[in-house]
Amino acid sequence: MDRRTWLLAAASIGSTARATAPGLRLIVAYPPGGLSDDAARRLAQALEPRFGAPVLVEHRPGAAGLVALDTLARARPDGHTLCYSAITPLFLQPREVSPVIAVLETPALLVATPAFTGRSLADVVAQARAAPGHLRWATSGVGTTGHRVLARVQASAGITLTHVPYAGGGHQVNDALAGQFELLLTNAGPLQRAHVATGRLRPLAVGSPRRLAMLPGVPTFAEAGFPDANLASVFGVFAPAGTPRDVVARLNAAFGEALMSPDLRRHFESAGSTVLGGSPAAFAARIQAEAGQVQGPLSLD
Structure with missing residues (x-):
């Protein structure tokens, strides 16, 4: 126009x-x-x-x-x-x-912060079973895609995670970098890509029909055993x-x-x-x- x-x-x-x-x-x-x-x-x-x-x-x-x-x-x-x-x-x-x-x-992107010692979604499940409610999973808020992914992972694995709702934006990423919680369900984007590239955030799974070209080594939620959580925004x-x-x-x-x-x-x-x-x-x-x-x-x- x-x-x-x-x-x-x-x-x-x-x-x-x-x-x-x-x-x-x-x-x-x-x-x-x-x-x-x-x-x-x-x-x-x-x-x-x-x-x-x-x-x-x-x-x-x-x-x-x-x-x-x-x-x-x-x-x-x-x-x-x-x-x-x-x-x-x-x-x-x-x-x-x-x-x-x-x-x-x-695509939804689950990343581990410096506070999480594991390396995979399987490690999330194992630690949550060992200490129910200990792991904190941050999202952009109640009812968002991130919250839906959390609910489906919990229900499928029979585990309990603590939901930490944010309003989205850079604040939750800054807190993730500071290790204020163990897990962040965010969306794949330029900011997230930059922090993954530096190793400050570690990707665990993506919500996509196939692996992302920028993260070829990261499984989809379906590949990790959670097909119902394979969501995008x-x-x-x-x-x-x-x-x-x-x-x-x-x-x-x-x-x-x-x-x-x-x-x-x-x-x-x-x-x-x-x-x-x-x-x-x-x-x-x-x-x-x-x-x-x-x-x-x-x-x-």
Whole structure:
């Protein structure tokens, strides 16, 4: 979408509902410093020249993404306020939103911190059986993909692990590097790849149909004996419910063009993620399909 096309689109958006501020507000459901922050900022940089207007990235972490979605729900459905989030918050407490575009599918990645003495997922199981509740497993929050993986590993192995929920972002990675807990279920991304490369975090398993090219020696959860825990996170962009379809279509086209950037694709794909894209209808269908697969034990502690 070139500048002229965006200006025409903006005029159409404004005729539907007057914007409260120029440009675009992109709410991020997680704190700064993580994969979502990186993705949102790279998208914002790619979109600004296309829109000919600023794209403000605003972090609203909390409640596994529900705080951001609630903030989005209060915004005018005029195409000027959007939200970047995983789809998992919609499974916790359904929210009325307008899917715009799927952005990334990112494998779950279980890493050991300096506090863990083991070298494999089998070692996690052995130590948890020897000392129930002693091992601490950090995630991005209650009900997230990381929490679902934890619940499925516990149920399958018959072990007890202590859940340490964060709000996502760089804080949990910093605490992992400091050994504040033994295990971190995060998403494969550039930051995680860098810490794995230096040996500060040790990868134990990935949630992927096949091993990641960047971690060829790391088994999938299925290979490690936990096929039900072989999960990935899907992230995308949402608009408020009631946003006109033509506005959603224009936003989808702009984001879709940004996702075609070779540099952006290379950045995320080299770290194990898959750049998605596609239509709003395809994204909505993906959410419905994933919602039907959310099952199994999950203690909302």
